Amino acid sequence: xxxxxxxxxxxxxxxxxxxxxxxxxxxxxxxxxxxxxxxxxxxxxxxxxxxxxxxxxxxxxxxxxxxxxxxxxxxxxxxxxxxxxxxxxxxxxxxxxxxxxxxxxxxxxxxxxxxxxxxxxxxxxxxxxxxxxxxxxxxxxxxxxxxxxxxxxxx
Amino acid sequence: xxxxxxxxxxxxxxxxxxxxxxxxxxxxxxxxxxxxxxxxxxxxxxxxxxxxxxxxxxxxxxxxxxxxxxxxxxxxxxxxxxxxxxxxxxxxxxxxxxxxxxxxxxxxxxxxxxxxxxxxxxxxxxxxxxxxxxxxxxxxxxxxxxxxxxxxxxx
DNA sequence: TTATAATGTTAGCGTTGTCTAACATTGTTC
DNA sequence: GAACAATGTTAGACAACGCTAACATTATAA
Numbered sequence: 044x045x046x047x048x049x050x051x052x053x054x055x056x057x058x059x060x061x062x063x064x065x066x067x068x069x070x071x072x073x074x075x076x077x078x079x080x081x082x083x084x085x086x087x088x089x090x091x092x093x094x095x096x097x098x099x100x101x102x103x104x105x106x107x108x109x110x111x112x113x114x115x116x117x118x119x120x121x122x123x124x125x126x127x128x129x130x131x132x133x134x135x136x137x138x139x140x141x142x143x144x145x146x147x148x149x150x151x152x153x154x155x156x157x158x159x160x161x162x163x164x165x166x167x168x169x170x171x172x173x174x175x176x177x178x179x180x181x182x183x184x185x186x187x188x189x190x191x192x193x194x195x196x197x198x
Numbered sequence: 199x200x201x202x203x204x205x206x207x208x209x210x211x212x213x214x215x216x217x218x219x220x221x222x223x224x225x226x227x228x229x230x231x232x233x234x235x236x237x238x239x240x241x242x243x244x245x246x247x248x249x250x251x252x253x254x255x256x257x258x259x260x261x262x263x264x265x266x267x268x269x270x271x272x273x274x275x276x277x278x279x280x281x282x283x284x285x286x287x288x289x290x291x292x293x294x295x296x297x298x299x300x301x302x303x304x305x306x307x308x309x310x311x312x313x314x315x316x317x318x319x320x321x322x323x324x325x326x327x328x329x330x331x332x333x334x335x336x337x338x339x340x341x342x343x344x345x346x347x348x349x350x351x352x353x
Numbered sequence: 354t355t356a357t358a359a360t361g362t363t364a365g366c367g368t369t370g371t372c373t374a375a376c377a378t379t380g381t382t383c
Numbered sequence: 384g385a386a387c388a389a390t391g392t393t394a395g396a397c398a399a400c401g402c403t404a405a406c407a408t409t410a411t412a413a
Binding site: 224258 | 389390391392393394
Binding site for chain 2: 369370371372373374377378379
């Protein structure tokens, strides 16, 4: 499949996300969701339709094709991973984390995405739940101080 | 000052970086460094000159103005912070980390940059040097296994 | 059912930023 | 200093992607 631009990936992801809630996705939904005009959506969707990523009849609903779903899910997965890192780990607010995740999702190397995922996995699979150093970091963010001296290996 | 595009920020940063080594910066240096043609550099530089960010006489050397230096240093600082996170912390290779940092540096919210900086500070100011959990993470990256059970608070 | 509102499409424009090709200047070498 | 190489500039094309304005279709409500 031809390489998609950032904008096209955004359209695909938006269709997926909207369709998680709305059953039918229309041009106006996408325009609202992405903050662009309907005419811009129309242009973008035409391209995606011509390239077999969406089905769309004039004045009708928009639907992802099998291939479109595949791509959209990839993009959405990257978005969620980045969001988790920015929001759950770095503690950024929901809107900032969501927007930055959206901007990062198109530019990062696959290796970087994988590595971030590894990092989140490292935290989440900690045998004792949230690791102490992470609590310490979050409290460091709030107070500017370390709540405890750094941890040492258990004796 | 007018808001600069990603491309313009890249030109400014590149001038700064090159001038750290070369004393004189020329159009060809920038073209090599950024992987674009000289004609593209010429266009970009003209804009920057018109907006008081660089000095450049036809067929001459390129120099940042005071304002240009200010902006370039900001961009470079973001780049270095991101690089440190991607390379030193996540353990990504130098080229991947450098390139992704370059892509991220233009899109992240100031809050996100600050927060990343905080995180790096949290690690670097650990009283005992590199925290054990970080070593554990790096070894987790290599082996896929945790070298130790998670740390507990000292008794 | 007809007027109006909402929605969707198309054409055409502006911006950004790259490129190629042609031309201009400067540097180098004999 | 003449010829050639290296470097720099300009003009013009193209791609992406947003926009406005005008028009087309569909939905809604009187």
